[in-house]
Amino acid sequence: MAPATVELERISKAFGSHTVLHELSLSVAPGEFLVLLGPSGCGKTTALRMTAGLESVTSGRILIAGRDVTEVPPKNRDLAMVFQSYALYPHMTVAENIAYPLVIRKQPRAEIERQVRETAAQVQLDGLLGRYPRQLSGGQRQRVALARAIVRRPAAFLMDEPLSNLDAKLRGHMRAELKHMQHELGIATIYVTHDQIEAMTLGHRVAVLNKGRTQQIGSPQRIYDDPANIFVAGFVGSPSMNFLAGALESGRFRAPDASLPTALTSSHERVELGFRPEDCRIVPAGEPDCLAGNIYSTELIGDHVLVTCRIAGQPVVVKAEKSFARGIGDPIAIRIPAERIYLFERDSGERLRP
Amino acid sequence: MPALRLFRARRLGRLPPAAAALVYGLLAFWTLIVLFPLYWLVITSFKLPIDVAYPPKYLPFLDFQPSLHAWRYIFVDLGNDTLRPYANSLIVATSSTVLAVLTGSMAAYALTRIEYRPRIVAVATFVVLLIGASGSVMFFRLDWRVAGLAALALFFLVSRALGSRWRAHLGNGDILFWMISQRILPPVVAALPIYVMFQQLGLLDTRFALIVTYMTVNLPIVVWLMYDFFAALPKDLEESAALDGASRFRIFRQIVLPLAKPGLIATSLLVLILAWNEYLLALFLSTARAQTMPILVAAQNGTRGPQWWYMSALIVIMIAPVVALTVAAQKYIAKGLLLGAVKG
Numbered sequence: 001m002a003p004a005t006v007e008l009e010r011i012s013k014a015f016g017s018h019t020v021l022h023e024l025s026l027s028v029a030p031g032e033f034l035v036l037l038g039p040s041g042c043g044k045t046t047a048l049r050m051t052a053g054l055e056s057v058t059s060g061r062i063l064i065a066g067r068d069v070t071e072v073p074p075k076n077r078d079l080a081m082v083f084q085s086y087a088l089y090p091h092m093t094v095a096e097n098i099a100y101p102l103v104i105r106k107q108p109r110a111e112i113e114r115q116v117r118e119t120a121a122q123v124q125l126d127g128l129l130g131r132y133p134r135q136l137s138g139g140q141r142q143r144v145a146l147a148r149a150i151v152r153r154p155a156a157f158l159m160d161e162p163l164s165n166l167d168a169k170l171r172g173h174m175r176a177e178l179k180h181m182q183h184e185l186g187i188a189t190i191y192v193t194h195d196q197i198e199a200m201t202l203g204h205r206v207a208v209l210n211k212g213r214t215q216q217i218g219s220p221q222r223i224y225d226d227p228a229n230i231f232v233a234g235f236v237g238s239p240s241m242n243f244l245a246g247a248l249e250s251g252r253f254r255a256p257d258a259s260l261p262t263a264l265t266s267s268h269e270r271v272e273l274g275f276r277p278e279d280c281r282i283v284p285a286g287e288p289d290c291l292a293g294n295i296y297s298t299e300l301i302g303d304h305v306l307v308t309c310r311i312a313g314q315p316v317v318v319k320a321e322k323s324f325a326r327g328i329g330d331p332i333a334i335r336i337p338a339e340r341i342y343l344f345e346r347d348s349g350e351r352l353r354p
Numbered sequence: 355m356p357a358l359r360l361f362r363a364r365r366l367g368r369l370p371p372a373a374a375a376l377v378y379g380l381l382a383f384w385t386l387i388v389l390f391p392l393y394w395l396v397i398t399s400f401k402l403p404i405d406v407a408y409p410p411k412y413l414p415f416l417d418f419q420p421s422l423h424a425w426r427y428i429f430v431d432l433g434n435d436t437l438r439p440y441a442n443s444l445i446v447a448t449s450s451t452v453l454a455v456l457t458g459s460m461a462a463y464a465l466t467r468i469e470y471r472p473r474i475v476a477v478a479t480f481v482v483l484l485i486g487a488s489g490s491v492m493f494f495r496l497d498w499r500v501a502g503l504a505a506l507a508l509f510f511l512v513s514r515a516l517g518s519r520w521r522a523h524l525g526n527g528d529i530l531f532w533m534i535s536q537r538i539l540p541p542v543v544a545a546l547p548i549y550v551m552f553q554q555l556g557l558l559d560t561r562f563a564l565i566v567t568y569m570t571v572n573l574p575i576v577v578w579l580m581y582d583f584f585a586a587l588p589k590d591l592e593e594s595a596a597l598d599g600a601s602r603f604r605i606f607r608q609i610v611l612p613l614a615k616p617g618l619i620a621t622s623l624l625v626l627i628l629a630w631n632e633y634l635l636a637l638f639l640s641t642a643r644a645q646t647m648p649i650l651v652a653a654q655n656g657t658r659g660p661q662w663w664y665m666s667a668l669i670v671i672m673i674a675p676v677v678a679l680t681v682a683a684q685k686y687i688a689k690g691l692l693l694g695a696v697k698g
Contacts (some may be wrong), residue, residue, distance in 0.1 A: 074593070083593070087594035089594075
């Protein structure tokens, strides 16, 4: 089947009175890579399983290629899914695993063999076709699961944390391969992860979920640079955004040990000031319009140093040059350009915009 | 921290010689105890009556001269009287086992993967109407077809009418327990009703009656054993197959059954042995044509007193197929029995 659009229209899922997903709406275009990102229990896997047909839909509609599939069983949705556990059939060889979707579709034997061989070559599994899953390494199993998904060119791919069982090095490698392959195939992909780096690197668009509610949907750049609320701001980015509680007085942020100008002009009793570690600079103590504190610890990462400071008892992380050479306990100040400051209403978590 | 273990399995080869000798000695002793009755059985089948007792002889060719007279008697003189029950046993045990494992494993799989919610109202209505219908047939001489149809119609009416009001329901666990509870009753309690039922149907002394009865009696055991095997299988595999395009029955056939093979084989063997050795129900349901081996062996004793030589020969041929099957399926039995204990 030709690559198709996957649309979720205000889908909700409730178990009894407990709602785990609130009215999620998404549209994934052919060739688009959409990542569902959120902490565990945010409803992202439920949303994926609902799309697959493995969970019933409490309300809302799911459309694939314009066809309403909300009540259609999984086998008739023409989707391929890669599971976190890979879900390889242990009693079948690699070749049989990859061929299974084609065997079910009763394709001619010669055609199946040709496609299995081609797909296996695509994911560098040639030579392993006669092995059983238990004789493979984690990375190889992952490739078999991918091969089984791509062998029949489905309408869309669904991936449920497919890289989370791999070690860090392999994960980086597979991430690049996955992105390349999805680009080559041009098939809509919904990818679930709790790893924000995976989300940022893989996705054309990212949908951030928390507690079953959609927080923001947008390009990784947009999610990073222009977070809709304090949850998205804190969840995306590593090391994560720094926050300081305080008040806004005619556009000036005030907190103990801090008084600095912002891009806003309004006043608010309860706000959170947010800024990313790479957006600020450590300057000598006593400079005006800065946060004042002292150094708590320093970590050399390689091309930069992460400096943890204490501002009014709160830890604040600053990314500094690798030549940074001040000791623990030294008093310092932190300068943040006004345009790099994010302000959030403390009670609702909503972003305050100029 | 390593887990604290009270008992750690060790390779026998690594033990100091004295300890190894002790272990092997104990094992040999126990093997002897287990195998001796079998040895006694086999040599007795080759003995003349004079050699069996007063005093018993144990060493063929040294102690006594083996003779084929018992074997000649059961195969040549008795002939079909031995072979017919043997064939009956083979047919009854294997067909009832195949049927019980086939239907039982499907039921067990359904119980692990599909949520059933039988309404309490419907169950209660069914029981009440069943009692009512049987009572009216017995006491008021009502035609059983009329009673059955009336009860069925009433069942649908009442359960539909009340079902929407009382929504309390049972679950899969209750169904499973109900099935196992069928085995709590001693079989002798049910033997007489079963006898009457087949008598009314005109099916006494047929292999069909035995097959149906054994299948029914063994079904709960199959469901109970297979339930654990299926529950231990990862659901991901089945969901993956569903997305690959497989139907539920195909998933059961191509994914679930192959993975549950050790369990299926262990369960089949257990059920087969139960059916093979079954005595009580066979006693009620068969007289001559459908007689099975356990009845024949017992009859040897009953009619002529203990003729050890004939009985031994009969028992040897009776246990031979079970021993052969057990040896053949040994690796699956070990796996099957372990699966429940150490999952993963």
